[in-house]
Structure formats: structure tokens, C-alpha cells
Amino acid sequence: MGKKKIGIYSFSGCSGEQLVILECGAELFNLCDLTEIKSFPMAQSNNEYTLLDIGLLEGSITTERQKRELKEIRSHAKILVAMGICACFGGIQSMKLGEGGWKKRFQKVYGDEDKLFKTMKPLESKPCNAFVKIDYYIPGCPIDKKQFLHSITHVLNGSSPYLYQFSVCTECKWKENDCLLLRGLPCLGPLTRGGCGAACLCYNIPCVGCWGPAEVLNVPSEYRLLIEKGYTTEEIQRKFRKFGGAPMVECLKKIMKQSNYSATKAPRLKGGI
Amino acid sequence: MRVLWMKKEDLREFLESSKQFGELWGPVQKGEVYVYDKIDDFSRLILEPKRTLLPVKKLIHPPEFNILRYEGETYKTELENIPRRVVYGVPPCDIHGLLILDDLFRRYYPDPYYITRRERTAILGVSFCTPTEGCLCKSMGTDVVQEGFDLFFSDLKDFYLVWVGSSLGDDMVKVRPDLFNNNITRKHLDKFMECKKERDEKFTKSIDMTVIPDIMELSYDSPVWEEIGERCLECGACTMVCPTCNCYNVVDEPSISGFTGERRRYWDCCIFTEYSLVAGGDNFRATRADRLKLWYTHKLKSFGYSGKPACVGCGRCIDTCPVDINVLSVVRGLLGGKEKEGKS
Structure with a gap:
């Protein structure tokens, strides 16, 4: 059996995932030994779209050309892995996803579309799974080295990666940080996928949700909690949507549909403290 | 049990001498919280x-932590790397928590990782802390402790009454016999009773544990579970900070070459959806209400083979939950909000 062929492809994002892979040290050499790397734009020239065992994607899709390339990669790859918040959820550039009005916003910034970007044909930024089937996700902004190595090892060996399903709070408690929500700060820890080691919380900086929505989350409860802490619905929605992508938009739509929604309607225990 | 007394100013000297039994650990302030x-x-x-x-x-x-590292077909556990420690400042409720974990990890399912750490850790308890908001140890009967420690210091303002709870504790005392006094008199006992009484009067919250286990049994269909299930953020913080939560997950982390790797163990939590998820996608406790009910059943009704409630009344869930779900609020909810808030 020959070496497995892998390819790393970059769309719209900061290429942070590739940098993390480049920082893997000795394990990167082992990866190079065991695989044939067909594409890795930050590390080599002559990158190609070819038959692959594993395709690794970073960045969100923002042009017709990227969309075409993504579909081509999918057709060539046995397994596709989305890496990082942009590929998994759309990233910060997709924060208005689902709101409509993209054309108007685009025009405001770039002017008349017909006169610009003839070759690229811009699209509203969307995560990779809006266009093709993604087999596995490695969340993060950027991804975590350990989670990347864990995932690529499992995928190379034909098994499924197993990443933390819990939210940031779990690791935050392991690190014995004071809960910022209890201090009244707008921390998105309970809504956000764990794995970052509660990096910001260890410096008393509230979680902004950059790893994307957790597998299981209770958006209405956190929403109510922040209303109780005195934040406005606009502030909360902006915070939730910054990295939340399409899943968060859906959750928020449901919350806002409850027409008489207000903090006083929050279910409380009888005689609760 | 051997009981001695010690002058308060001698504690530091004693703790310095105890360092020959292992690294000295104890509570320090970290931002607005305390950590060991x-x-x-x-x-x-x-x-x-x-x-x-x-x-x-x-x-x-x-x-x-890593349970073991493997290389090819051989593996090595990491038990020998576990350091010896002397932990000072452990309150009675925490020691009761350890006793419940002992039951589980030493008696019924001997766990070498737990047992080794437990044996290499000297527990120096301290009591007669001023109860703070949320201290429920008196309700739970965990405000006094008879076992589970190596030495126990009852802080009686002018001096410590020192209870020797193990042969290791005895060895520690023998290193500095000059700091301890055998002569326990009526005066010491009176002071002990006086401090206990003074402390007992300072509890502000209570749970009537003579009825709560039965109330739990009768509350299986209570709407309280749905209510808290809707509020719970599923962050798992309550289980992480609970002295008697013990669940863990084990995962293998092979290296890319596949030849070496390590086996990691980390805290898991029954509040998580994934915890009760099984192959095929079925979930035994699919709703948060179900999962919270299980947690509170363990804490307030019965847990493990002892069949006793596992809550030790430390108050950490009260300090920790961002949405006010804790033993106190659940008990109040189950009692229809009638639980008295005053002194016990």
C-alpha cells in the first residue's frame, strides 16, 4: 500500500490552521514521512487538485471560484475535513449570514458589482458544508495542535476523531478560573465548543465564542441570563452571531419568534434564591 | 485517636518540618477565588x-492526566511519577467528599491511580472556619469528621487541638514533638465546645436532610426538573466543583506513526448529553431534566453502595452555577418554595 495522499486547501481566512500545522514540530516530519502532501500552500509550491485520501480545508467560501474549487476537491477526496471556525461555521466574515441584505452591504463597500471582480464573482461568505459534504470537523480559531494531530492520526488510520463535545466552561473549571458570567461579564463559554483550554478565560477575558457553537447548547437560557445582567437584545445578538454562523442564526430566530419574549418570562424555580 | 494541642504560632514551623513528607500544598488566593x-x-x-x-x-x-504511555506492544503506567504531597487546609466537608470517593475508588472499584495519589497525599484538615453563605455542612452532618485525614487541626482561636488520624500523621508529629503538647485538660474541652457552639450559630442556610431523601423519591414527576432543565446551560461546572463527582472518560491518543501513544483520562459529567449516549444514537437520559434529576438524586437521595446522599454541603454548586441551579434552590423548588431561609 502506498503512502496516503493528503491535501491542504485554503479559502477565505487567515491561514491560521496552516500555521498551526507548520508548528507541529517532530510530528509534522512524521506526517510528511507517512503521507504524500499534494497541497499545502504555505509550505510548498506546485500544489495540485488531484485524487486524495484526505482533503483538509480551511477558510470560508466567498467566491464562485472557491465554490468550484471546493466541489472539485470533494470529487477527488475520499474524506474531507473542515478545519477552523471559517471552514466549519463561516467565521467572523459570516456573522451576518441568514440576515439578508448581503448585496447591499457588498455594494456599499465595493461599489457596483458588475464593474468589479469579473473573474472572482463574489458570494456571501459561507462555511464549506453549505456546498459539499464534510466528513469531520476540527473546530478552533485557530485549531489546537493536539486536536489536529489527534484528528489526522485517526483519519489516517481509518477511525473517527473524538474531540471534546463539551463547552469551554468545563476546561475553564479545570483551570480554576472565576466564572465571568457570575461577575456580570458577557462570557459565551457555555455556548462555545471546548478544546481551547479556556485560553482567554485564564486571562480574565470573556469568551467571544471563536471556536463556534458547542455540540449541545442552551442559547435561550444564556440569552435570558445576559438580559438579566443588563445587556440589550442587540448587544447579545451581535455577540452570539459574531462566530456563531448559521446554527446560531437559527437559534436566535426561534428565540425572537416567541413574541412576548422578555426576561420576566424566564422560568424560575418557585421561591428560588 | 491521639489528641494533642499546639500553639497557634507554631503552625508555620510545623508545616515547614512536614515538607520532608512531600510537597506542601494549601489554599492560596487566585484573583477572587481560592485554589489549592x-x-x-x-x-x-x-x-x-x-x-x-x-x-x-x-x-x-x-x-x-495520562494513565499510561505505550510503545509498540509494551506500556508503562505513570504511577511512579506521582509526587508525595502534604495538603494543608482541607475543611471537613472536603474530607467527607474524599471518604465517599474512597468508597468508590478504593473499596468497590480499586483504582490504582486514585489509590496511589491518596496514599501519597497527607491530608491536614482544618476546622472551625466561619461558615460562609452557602455552607450546608451542618445540615449534611459533614461539619465534623472522624476519619479520612492524617492530621486535623481544630482552630480554637488561642491554640489548635490536633487530632492524629493515621500513622503517617503520627510520624509527622514525631518530627517536631517539641511543638505538641499531650496534656489535654478540661480547659481545652470547654474551649472546643465554646468554639463549636459559636460556629454552629453562624450558619445562615440549612436543608432538612431528615426529609429530603424521601421528598426526592416523591418528586420523580415534579415540574421542577423541567424548569431547571430549561435553564441549565449544560456547562458542567457543578460537577467539576463537586467534591463527590467522580466520573471520567478515557481516550487513547496515538501518535501519527501509530507506534507510540498515551492513554488520557479526564473528568466527564453526567449533565452532558453525550454521557448517556450509546451506540446507535439512543440516549438513556435524553433530556437535561432527566440528567439533572439523576445528579440531584445522587446528591440528595442516594449514591453508590453506601446508599447515602453524596452531597457534603460544601456550597460550591451555589457559588458556581451561573443560572442558580444548586442543592439549595432545587430543595426550595421541591418544597414549593417553603424551605425556611433562617437559621437552623
Whole structure:
């Protein structure tokens, strides 16, 4: 059996995932030994779209050309892995996803579309799974080295990666940080996928949700909690949507549909403290 | 049990001498919370017992660690790397938490990782802390402790009454016999009773544990579970800080070559959806209400083979939950909000 062929492809994002892979040290050499790397734009020239065992994607899709390339990669790859918040959820550039009005916003910034970007044909930024089937996700902004190595090892060996399903709070408690929500700060820890080691919380900086929505989350409860802490619905929605992508938009739509929604309607225990 | 007394000012000297039994650990302040930490600088150590964010279980049953490393077909556990420690400042509720974990990890399912850490950790308890908001140890009967420690210091203002709870504790005392006094008189006993009474009067919250286990049994269909299930953020913080939560997950982390790797163990939590998820996608406790009910059944009704409630009344869930779900609010909810808030 020959070496497995892998390819790393970059769309719209900061290429942070590739940098993390480049920082893997000795394990990167082992990866190079065991695989044939067909594409890795930050590390080599002559990158190609070819038959692959594993395709690794970073960045969100923002042009017709990227969309075409993504579909081509999918057709060539046995397994596709989305890496990082942009590929998994759309990233910060997709924060208005689902709101409509993209054309108007685009025009405001770039002017008349017909006169610009003839070759690229811009699209509203969307995560990779809006266009093709993604087999596995490695969340993060950027991804975590350990989670990347864990995932690529499992995928190379034909098994499924197993990443933390819990939210940031779990690791935050392991690190014995004071809960910022209890201090009244707008921390998105309970809504956000764990794995970052509660990096910001260890410096008393509230979680902004950059790893994307957790597998299981209770958006209405956190929403109510922040209303109780005195934040406005606009502030909360902006915070939730910054990295939340399409899943968060859906959750928020449901919350806002409850027409008489207000903090006083929050279910409380009888005689609760 | 051997009981001695010691002058308060001699504590520091004693703790310095105890360092020959292992690294000295104790509560220190970290931002607005207290945590157990290694004491290199004695001025950081807080002498009176504090409600640390994580209980002392973090040193015996750590949040995450490697069980073993493997290479080819051989493996090596990491038991020999476990350091010897002397942990000062452990309150009675935390020691009761350890006793419940002992039951589980030493008696019924001998766990070498727990047992080794437990044996290499000297527990120096301290009591007669001023109860703070949320202290429920008196309700739970965990405000006094007879076993589970090596030495126990009852802080009686002018002096410590020192209870020797193990042969290791005895050895520690023997290193500095000059600091301890055998002569316990009526005066010491009177002071002990006086301090206990004074402390007992300072509890502000209580739970009537003579009825709560039965109330739990009768509340299986209570709407309270749905209500808290809707509010719970599923963050797992309550289980992480609970002295008697013990669940963990084990995962293998092979290296890319596949030849070497390590087996990691880290805290899991029954509040998580994934916890009760099984192959095929079925979930035994699919709703948060179901999962919270299980947790509170363990804490307030019965847990493990002892069949006793596992809550030790440390109050950490009260300090920790961002949405006010804790033993106190659940009990109030189950009692229809009639639970008295005054003194017991």
C-alpha cells in the first residue's frame, strides 16, 4: 500500500490552521514521512487538485471560484475535513449570514458589482458544508495542535476523531478560573465548543465564542441570563452571531419568534434564591 | 485517636518540618477565588480553611492526566511519577467528599491511580472556619469528621487541638514533638465546645436532610426538573466543583506513526448529553431534566453502595452555577418554595 495522499486547501481566512500545522514540530516530519502532501500552500509550491485520501480545508467560501474549487476537491477526496471556525461555521466574515441584505452591504463597500471582480464573482461568505459534504470537523480559531494531530492520526488510520463535545466552561473549571458570567461579564463559554483550554478565560477575558457553537447548547437560557445582567437584545445578538454562523442564526430566530419574549418570562424555580 | 494541642504560632514551623513528607500544598488566593496550590512562598498560604474553587479531589482524582504511555506492544503506567504531597487546609466537608470517593475508588472499584495519589497525599484538615453563605455542612452532618485525614487541626482561636488520624500523621508529629503538647485538660474541652457552639450559630442556610431523601423519591414527576432543565446551560461546572463527582472518560491518543501513544483520562459529567449516549444514537437520559434529576438524586437521595446522599454541603454548586441551579434552590423548588431561609 502506498503512502496516503493528503491535501491542504485554503479559502477565505487567515491561514491560521496552516500555521498551526507548520508548528507541529517532530510530528509534522512524521506526517510528511507517512503521507504524500499534494497541497499545502504555505509550505510548498506546485500544489495540485488531484485524487486524495484526505482533503483538509480551511477558510470560508466567498467566491464562485472557491465554490468550484471546493466541489472539485470533494470529487477527488475520499474524506474531507473542515478545519477552523471559517471552514466549519463561516467565521467572523459570516456573522451576518441568514440576515439578508448581503448585496447591499457588498455594494456599499465595493461599489457596483458588475464593474468589479469579473473573474472572482463574489458570494456571501459561507462555511464549506453549505456546498459539499464534510466528513469531520476540527473546530478552533485557530485549531489546537493536539486536536489536529489527534484528528489526522485517526483519519489516517481509518477511525473517527473524538474531540471534546463539551463547552469551554468545563476546561475553564479545570483551570480554576472565576466564572465571568457570575461577575456580570458577557462570557459565551457555555455556548462555545471546548478544546481551547479556556485560553482567554485564564486571562480574565470573556469568551467571544471563536471556536463556534458547542455540540449541545442552551442559547435561550444564556440569552435570558445576559438580559438579566443588563445587556440589550442587540448587544447579545451581535455577540452570539459574531462566530456563531448559521446554527446560531437559527437559534436566535426561534428565540425572537416567541413574541412576548422578555426576561420576566424566564422560568424560575418557585421561591428560588 | 491521639489528641494533642499546639500553639497557634507554631503552625508555620510545623508545616515547614512536614515538607520532608512531600510537597506542601494549601489554599492560596487566585484573583477572587481560592485554589489549592504548591506552597513555595509561605506568605501565600491561607491558614484558615477556605472554600477553594475545586475541592481537594483535584489532587487525588485530577481533572486530566495520562494513565499510561505505550510503545509498540509494551506500556508503562505513570504511577511512579506521582509526587508525595502534604495538603494543608482541607475543611471537613472536603474530607467527607474524599471518604465517599474512597468508597468508590478504593473499596468497590480499586483504582490504582486514585489509590496511589491518596496514599501519597497527607491530608491536614482544618476546622472551625466561619461558615460562609452557602455552607450546608451542618445540615449534611459533614461539619465534623472522624476519619479520612492524617492530621486535623481544630482552630480554637488561642491554640489548635490536633487530632492524629493515621500513622503517617503520627510520624509527622514525631518530627517536631517539641511543638505538641499531650496534656489535654478540661480547659481545652470547654474551649472546643465554646468554639463549636459559636460556629454552629453562624450558619445562615440549612436543608432538612431528615426529609429530603424521601421528598426526592416523591418528586420523580415534579415540574421542577423541567424548569431547571430549561435553564441549565449544560456547562458542567457543578460537577467539576463537586467534591463527590467522580466520573471520567478515557481516550487513547496515538501518535501519527501509530507506534507510540498515551492513554488520557479526564473528568466527564453526567449533565452532558453525550454521557448517556450509546451506540446507535439512543440516549438513556435524553433530556437535561432527566440528567439533572439523576445528579440531584445522587446528591440528595442516594449514591453508590453506601446508599447515602453524596452531597457534603460544601456550597460550591451555589457559588458556581451561573443560572442558580444548586442543592439549595432545587430543595426550595421541591418544597414549593417553603424551605425556611433562617437559621437552623
